[in-house]
Amino acid sequence: MDSKGPSLYAPAGTSVDMSRSLDEDSLVDGPLISADALHSAIRREFQTLPTPCYASLLSVLHAVYVVLSVCVAVLCVLKLGQEEVCVSILGNVRNDSVIVFGKVCLWVLVLLFTRCVQHHHSQARSRGYLRFYRQMQGLKYLPLTVHSAGNVLLLVVLAAQLSQTVHIYMLLIILGLELLVSVPCLLHYTVKVMQFNRERAAPDVSQEEYSHNFSITSVPTETGFREGSSLEEVVDKQADLIEYLKQHNTLLSKRLLNLTAQH
Incomplete structure (x- = not known):
């Protein structure tokens, strides 16, 4: 009985080996895809962010608005220029009201810009650029925060019922501070995004895999829980x-x- 045991199970083992060899042959005979071709296909997936153009346009509009507000304040409100020209252009509208209406329109543009930036950054996040998304998380909301704070200060000045001269000077100071803070933020954001577009880096997962393959002591990723990190x-x-x-x-x-x- 013991001598017949191996012979009974021998055909089954042979059939298994033959099926495995056939499967392996079918895999070998299939078309081989080179790593370079696959890598080049993945590299073409990179999509640049168009937000630097929007940030530059918003910076120019902000500067133009502040310059026009200063001209209106000096020539029309403080009456240091040609009052007839102001009346012909603005009509019966109060001169300081034009500046306030322009401020509201500028805030709406900043809000639309922030929504647009959030949309494009979310797409970059879905494509695997998690590190870039988190680095720009605070910077992309900073212009909206600055303009919102300026609106609060403007409401305080309007509610204080100051004299016309003090009122217009306070208004110009607020607009100047907004310009000095918001425009550098937009320029810094533009430089960071343009650098990201120029590098055309691979997604974070691919970069980590590359560093793990070619470095002995690789830097640990941030996907696990470590001491000092928030759950x-x-x-x-x-x-x-x-x-x-x-x-x-x-x-x-x-x-x-x-x-x-x-x-």
């Missing part, structure tokens, strides 16, 4: 990473199918 922040980062990996795997599957069909 809520870690969970948020992991959720972002999982969402990106799902989209990345779907995109890679499409790329593989396209490249396989081409070969």
